[in-house]
Amino acid sequence: MKDSIKVFSPATVANVGSGFDILGFALNNRGDIIEAKMNNEKCIRIFNQSGTDLPLNPLKNVAGVAVQSMLTDLKTGQGFDITFHQKISPGSGIGSSAASSAGSVFAINELLDNPYTLKELVRFAMQGEKAASGVAHADNVAPALLGGFTLIRSYNPLDVIQLPSPKNLLCTIAHPDIIVRTEDSRRILTKEILLKDAVIQWGNVAGLVSGLYTNDFELIGRSLQDVIIEPIRALLIPGFDKIKKTVLEAGALGCSISGSGPSIFALSNSEGVAQIVEQTMKKIFNGMDIEVDIFTSTINRQGQKII
């Protein structure tokens, strides 16, 4: 049995346009690097070498909360040291808290010789999400653990389905340097929606799932349409409407808000288009004097990677 392990835990895009709270996919080019080690202290200790500010109190750190829920379920008093070597910027909207929660429970599950399946780990990682945003959503932690596109068919009981991930699908992310708290971006949503909008939304969700199974990029693109969440959350992201319009004109398959924002994602199926999308996003944010981190990634089909 190993007593130490290091993992890469990927960034993720939740919602994917139409699939608020149920759909997500994992990325290759951003993620946390987390090391876990058994200790003799009978408690969880958090260490931070990532250069990003993180709570070291395990009751306030999402990884600590997620791991503690797993250890409690296992009824073990074994303690662990969790060290962050690399950290996705918190508040970016690409699953920073999910990567930490998913990566730590995965790593410690490995150290304990895998008492849980990957799908079973989703439940524990969700506790980290609850600590981060008040809601135990699974649309980031599921793809972070399982890789590719995932569907949360149901939260009660939890039912996680792996969807296919078409090759040659590229995702460009623009993370503008503005602050949107997940909690706030949930709070501005209305509790009630129009049935006629919901019909549009579930038509698009069904179209997106169909497009993933049939490798139909055009269908995937036109199914990214979100008539319920995006119009509200877009208000929190300066330039969103202009960026979306411009990248679609430039050939992107679709464009929407990543998770609760402020990151914007756009899908494309060629390097050439992805490059134009990057330049377009950069130009528009720069024109508003907003710093922006932009990158393009293939879809991460593996999920957690031991390094």
Add this chain to the structure above:
Amino acid sequence: MKDSIKVFSPATVANVGSGFDILGFALNNRGDIIEAKMNNEKCIRIFNQSGTDLPLNPLKNVAGVAVQSMLTDLKTGQGFDITFHQKISPGSGIGSSAASSAGSVFAINELLDNPYTLKELVRFAMQGEKAASGVAHADNVAPALLGGFTLIRSYNPLDVIQLPSPKNLLCTIAHPDIIVRTEDSRRILTKEILLKDAVIQWGNVAGLVSGLYTNDFELIGRSLQDVIIEPIRALLIPGFDKIKKTVLEAGALGCSISGSGPSIFALSNSEGVAQIVEQTMKKIFNGMDIEVDIFTSTINRQGQKII
């Protein structure tokens, strides 16, 4: 060029649990038999040999309305005689008006040497639905024309997607002898719904589509859950809750209301279960002194059939 044609136009189950207004599938064991013939009258004439009461005025008959919208689009003055030889009971909830609209536009498109594709015909058949219920929904006419399971991803623009139809899937229909008008069953729906219910619903829609692609009968079954429409419409169908509970206990994969009701459908994947489902439905309706027509059908993958 033929000047006369006879077609079988199938009954259909719309909504399919979670997919209100967007999902539907076609049946083999019930349908309209419609004959179309060119005439020299420059107008549409409706004839009825079905034994079921039908409006003969082409402006009031759904087939007349659907065909007229097609002929107007074609800018042709050619007239047609449409004769009903067999008719699904109107008001049954298994796509009676859709079968008539779809069958007539299909038959006349054939007589005119197919100026339209099957998907293009959906738009004209929808005009028949509008005449029948006030709403130009497509979730019955699309599967009636294309066969199998179909998705209306979007109404505006119209985007019809064919989904796979797993073999060995059986559908049992119970049509109780009570009257539920499509118009009424639309009117009792609330215009606003809770976002949290919508999330449950689109999770199930996504699960259903995934289950169809992967032949996962269990997933199909548990995705039939409808938390928005069914709880309201079930109020119009005596015994619905008891029937649903009993057939699920008997092994049915799922059970819900077919279209706007009053028919109830249950899916299963074995003849044995389907037989028990039939007996259960019969017993419960008989116990309430309600006449009921019950049958089990395979999924119709062909759609319209020239006979």
